[in-house]
Amino acid sequence: MSVENLKKYGQLCAKDEKVRKRAQEIGLKDPGGHIAHGKSLGLEFSREDFEALGREPVVDGNELSDEDLEKVAGGREGTNKWGIPYV
Numbered sequence: 001m002s003v004e005n006l007k008k009y010g011q012l013c014a015k016d017e018k019v020r021k022r023a024q025e026i027g028l029k030d031p032g033g034h035i036a037h038g039k040s041l042g043l044e045f046s047r048e049d050f051e052a053l054g055r056e057p058v059v060d061g062n063e064l065s066d067e068d069l070e071k072v073a074g075g076r077e078g079t080n081k082w083g084i085p086y087v
Contacts, residue, residue, distance in 0.1 A: 002044065002045055002049060003045070003049045003052050003053050003056075005038065005043040005044055005045045005049070006038070006043075006045040006049045006050065006053055007053070008043055009034070009037075009038045009041070009043050009045065012041065012043075019037075019041065022037055023037060031047050031050050032047075035047070
């Protein structure tokens with residue numbers, strides 16, 4: 001069993017319309033159906049792999065910079081429609 005195979009399954013669903021359609025038919029509440037579907041594609045994974053994947057941090061390359069974090073934490077900086085600054 002493999003989290004990597006589960007990730008490959010997700011990538012395959014994103015790329016292949018036929019695979020994606022079947023995954024949509026299976027639905028979100030049937031991990032057993034996805035396990036069987038993955039196996040038919042040569043990708044073995046388990047319910048535990050679903051759980052392990054759910055615990056992994058999401059990193060997509062779009063992390064906020066320190067400057068962006070300061071803006072979020074400190075509020076928004078700018079001016080209103082009359083040109084009066086606010087912080």
